[in-house]
């Protein structure tokens with residue numbers, strides 16, 4: 463005898479609730495809907511039974527108590543194609559390959575030792591960004607911080623992954639192609655394919671050009687990865703100081719010759735590029751936007767960083783452990799603006815019962831981090847930006863606190879969080895240390911309009927005036 467499904471809005475025959483979804487602002491829309499239907503909410507997206515989870519208590523049920531039930535990913539058209547038939551880590555199904563690959567990559571790519579080995583890359587790139595902003599600030603120009611930070615994280619990830627900046631490719635076109643490809647990939651990931659929800663209507667994806675576009679982007683990405691791999695195999699990078707991630711992946715492929723193909727290597731490169739670039743950039747930008755709108759918090763952070771660093775001229779990674787308020791600001795920004803607001807989708811591997819409701823096998827599961835970060839049972843004044851709430855609290859990046867899940871948790875939690883969090887803290891602390899920031903003339907408040915894709919960006923670029931402080935920091 464089965465139990466009822468979790469409650470949810472009534473839908474139409476065939477379409478279910480698909481026609482009701484506001485895809486332009488999905489996480490907020492689902493959050494509002496959860497206030498009517500509860501923390502476990504059922505939707506039917508065409509043929510696909512879907513569960514939306516919106517509270518810390520229920521997130522814990524999924525990510526801890528029943529992690530083994532919910533630790534696989536759904537097979538979706540865009541995901542599958544761009545991950546070489548799920549031969550990556552992030553979109554791979556839960557199986558022996560994923561377990562081995564995740565273990566190997568955690569050890570060789572994402573461990574603390576590995577992240578520390580790229581410290582000089584992060585510091586050089588952050589200092590370079592600050593230097594460029596200083597040149598602009600001497601002319602009192604408005605700085606496009608969104609662009610500066612996006613270039614920063616692309617440079618860091620590109621150097622960590624391939625050993626050089628996107629703009630250093632022999633063919634000048636490669637530099638621009640890199641960021642264009644990232645954007646196109648993001649769009650294709652979030653795209654709606656009919657075949658994922660109505661198996662008999664896949665022909666519509668061909669008719670409306672979605673499949674041709676997906677194939678084209680896949681081909682472009684594949685050529686790009688192949689060039690990078692060939693270059694590494696031919697060792698044609700002069701003055702290389704250390705192994706980058708592609709070198710490490712190629713060595714791993716040689717060690718595991720029978721199990722790993724170049725498609726696996728390309729799948730993991732895709733994860734590093736997409737997982738590492740926009741997430742960190744977007745976190746820095748949301749944090750800065752919130753700080754500018756909350757001048758007291760900005761002042762506190764500025765004082766903390768400048769007192770700790772003095773007249774050294776820059777914040778380096780040895781300084782970060784002293785900066786508690788900085789960490790609190792980053793956590794508070796990620797609580798209010800988790801850059802992957804619905805994490806990455808999961809699927810139930812077997813039937814289970816949650817909160818007295820039936821969750822059938824193969825249910826598509828969205829964990830709404832946007833809603834969990836606003837769960838009134840866990841957060842007082844949830845809509846307010848108050849970094850102080852994290853001072854002295856036990857909430858850690860590792861994701862064992864289910865009221866704060868911007869990096870996910872459990873078996874599928876983000877393995878790149880150390881690299882991501884260090885990049886964000888280093889960038890933000892230097893931005894605040896090196897300049898006094900003001901809104902451009904005529905602006906009273908920074909808007910917080912967001913884009914909705916897999917990664918949630920600030921829609922309008924963050925434009926600010928940077929002033930070099932009197933004390934000459």
Ligand code: HEM
Nearest residue numbers: 552734737738741802806868869870871874875876878882
């Ligand atoms: C501020 C920075 C970052 C944020 C907020 C973030 C967030 C996330 C989230 C929410 C997930 C899904 C977790 C889940 O399903 O439970 C994830 C997965 C993942 N992230 Fe990150 N991430 C960041 C940085 C990075 C970096 C720098 C890398 C690598 C260079 C990375 C690589 C990955 C990978 C490979 C996965 C898939 C894990 C799996 O399915 O086993 N992330 N990340």
